[in-house]
Amino acid sequence: MELPAAFKTKYQQLLGDQAPAFFASFDQSENSGFRINPLRPTPDDLDLTDPVPYTKWGYYGKVSGHTLDHQSGAVYSQEPSAMFVGEVAHPSEGMRVLDLCASPGGKTTHLSSFLQQTGLLVSNEIMPKRAKVLAENTERFGLSNTLVLNEDPASIAKAFPTFFDQVLVDAPCSGEGMFRKDPDAVSYWTPDYPATCAKRQREILTEAVKVIKPGGELVYSTCTFAPEEDEQMISWLLETYPQFEVVPIQKTAGIIDAKPEWGNGDPALKGAARLFPHLMRGEGHFVAKLKLKEAIGRVTKYHQQPSNVSRDQSNLFEAFAEQYLNFKVDSHRLVAFGDQLYLLPAGTPSLRGLKVVRPGLHLGTLKKHRFEPSYAMALALRPGQFKYETEISEDDWKQVVHGDIFTKTDLPLKKGWVRLFCNGQPVAFGKAVNQTVKNFFPKGLRFNVH
Numbered sequence: 001m002e003l004p005a006a007f008k009t010k011y012q013q014l015l016g017d018q019a020p021a022f023f024a025s026f027d028q029s030e031n032s033g034f035r036i037n038p039l040r041p042t043p044d045d046l047d048l049t050d051p052v053p054y055t056k057w058g059y060y061g062k063v064s065g066h067t068l069d070h071q072s073g074a075v076y077s078q079e080p081s082a083m084f085v086g087e088v089a090h091p092s093e094g095m096r097v098l099d100l101c102a103s104p105g106g107k108t109t110h111l112s113s114f115l116q117q118t119g120l121l122v123s124n125e126i127m128p129k130r131a132k133v134l135a136e137n138t139e140r141f142g143l144s145n146t147l148v149l150n151e152d153p154a155s156i157a158k159a160f161p162t163f164f165d166q167v168l169v170d171a172p173c174s175g176e177g178m179f180r181k182d183p184d185a186v187s188y189w190t191p192d193y194p195a196t197c198a199k200r201q202r203e204i205l206t207e208a209v210k211v212i213k214p215g216g217e218l219v220y221s222t223c224t225f226a227p228e229e230d231e232q233m234i235s236w237l238l239e240t241y242p243q244f245e246v247v248p249i250q251k252t253a254g255i256i257d258a259k260p261e262w263g264n265g266d267p268a269l270k271g272a273a274r275l276f277p278h279l280m281r282g283e284g285h286f287v288a289k290l291k292l293k294e295a296i297g298r299v300t301k302y303h304q305q306p307s308n309v310s311r312d313q314s315n316l317f318e319a320f321a322e323q324y325l326n327f328k329v330d331s332h333r334l335v336a337f338g339d340q341l342y343l344l345p346a347g348t349p350s351l352r353g354l355k356v357v358r359p360g361l362h363l364g365t366l367k368k369h370r371f372e373p374s375y376a377m378a379l380a381l382r383p384g385q386f387k388y389e390t391e392i393s394e395d396d397w398k399q400v401v402h403g404d405i406f407t408k409t410d411l412p413l414k415k416g417w418v419r420l421f422c423n424g425q426p427v428a429f430g431k432a433v434n435q436t437v438k439n440f441f442p443k444g445l446r447f448n449v450h
C-alpha cells in the first residue's frame with residue numbers, strides 16, 4: 001500500500017524502531033471477524049475454531065450477508081479490534097446506556113449482548129441514512145430494549161441530562177485503522193485531517209459528558225492511530241473536566257497501554273488501550289474508559305414517555321395478542337407513529353421533540369380492521385412466545401428471503417400468522433392459507449440465494 005509520505009514521517013518519529021513493522025502491516029491482509037448473538041441458538045455451520053481472545057462472542061472469519069445466520073441475526077460481522085470496545089464498556093444488566101455515534105451498529109449490538117434485553121439502550125446516529133441502517137441492524141439482532149434516534153449530540157444532551165449509567169462515543173475519526181479495509185480512506189488523509197477530526201470530537205464530547213450520571217462511565221474510542229484524536233483527546237477531557245478519572249483497562253493479546261507522552265504526559269493515560277495491527281490480530285483502535293465522579297449536566301427528573309394509542313388501536317392489537325401471543329404486553333408502553341405500533345422499552349423517558357427512528361420494538365401495522373405483525377417482532381420474540389411457530393427447510397428459507405410463496409403440509413394452523421424458523425433461527429412471519437405460506441418478508445431486504 002502506498003502510504004502518504006507525511007503519514008510515514010509522522011509515525012516514523014512517533015514509533016521509532018517499531019515503525020518498520022507498523023508500515024509493513026499495511027501490506028498484510030485485513031483481519032475480519034464476527035460475533036455471535038447470545039439471544040439466538042449458536043448456529044452449527046459457523047467455524048468457531050478461532051476465537052477472538054478478549055471477547056466471549058467474537059471469532060475470526062467471514063460470514064456472508066446472504067446466509068441464514070446473517071439474515072436471522074445470529075451473527076454480526078465486525079472487525080476484531082472493534083470488538084474490544086464493547087468488551088471494555090461491558091455494561092451490566094439493567095443499565096441505561098447511550099451509544100452516541102452508533103451506525104451501522106457494531107458496538108450497539110455488542111452492548112446489547114451484555115444487557116440481555118434489560119435496561120435501556122439508546123442508539124443514536126446523526127446521519128439519517130445511516131440511522132436507517134442502524135435501525136435495521138438492531139431489528140435483525142432482535143433487540144426490544146433499544147431506541148434508535150437520529151439526532152445531533154447537542155439535542156441528545158438537552159433531552160437526557162445526567163440520565164445514563166454509561167455513554168459510548170465511538171467517534172468519527174481520521175480512520176487510519178481502516179486503511180487496509182478501505183484503501184479509499186488513504187486518499188482522505190492529509191496531515192491536517194487528525195486535527196480537523198479532533199475539533200469535531202471535542203464538540204461531540206462536550207455534549208456527551210452532560211448526559212452521564214454521577215458515578216457513570218464514558219467510553220471513548222476511535223479507529224485511528226493519531227495521538228491528536230486519542231491520548232490528546234483524553235488529556236483534554238481530563239483537563240477540561242476534572243470530575244473524570246481514568247479507569248484502567250485490562251490488556252491481553254498484544255493490546256498495549258496508551259502512551260502518556262503522546263498526550264499531556266499524565267501517567268493515568270496508560271490506563272487507556274492501543275490496538276496496533278503489527279502487535280495484534282486487528283485493524284487498529286484506541287479505547288479509553290473514564291468514570292464521572294460528579295455530575296456535569298443539571299440533574300433532572302424524568303417523566304416516562306406516555307402511551308398515545310387510542311381505544312380502537314389498542315383493541316385491534318389486543319385482539320391480535322389474544323389470538324397469537326403467549327405473553328402479556330404492557331399496554332402503557334404502546335406507542336403509535338401514524339399506523340405503526342411500537343412497544344417502548346420499560347423506563348423510556350419522554351421523547352418529545354426528538355427525531356425517533358425506532359421507539360423500541362416495532363410490533364406491526366394497524367390496518368383498518370386488523371393488525372399485521374412486523375418482521376422486527378418475528379426476530380425479537382423468544383421461541384414459544386408466539387402461538388404458531390414452525391420450522392421450515394433451507395429451500396423454503398430461500399423462498400422466504402426472495403419474497404416467494406411456498407407450500408407446506410404440516411403448518412400449525414390452517415389460516416393466520418405463523419412464525420417461521422429455520423435451523424432454530426427466527427426468520428419472519430408468514431401467513432398460512434391452507435397449505436400455502438404467503439410471504440411478508442420486507443421488500444427492501446429481499447435477496448436471492450443461489
Ligand SMILES: C[S@@+](CC[C@H](N)C(=O)[O-])C[C@H]1O[C@@H](n2cnc3c(N)ncnc32)[C@H](O)[C@@H]1O
Pocket residue numbers: 082100101102103104105106107108125126127130152153170171172173200204
Ligand atoms: C466510527 S463511526 C461509528 C461506528 C459504530 N459505532 C459501529 O460500531 O458500528 C462514527 C459515526 O459517527 C457519526 N458522526 C459523524 N459526525 C458526527 C457528529 N458531528 N456527531 C455525532 N456523530 C457523528 C458518523 O455518521 C458515523 O456513523
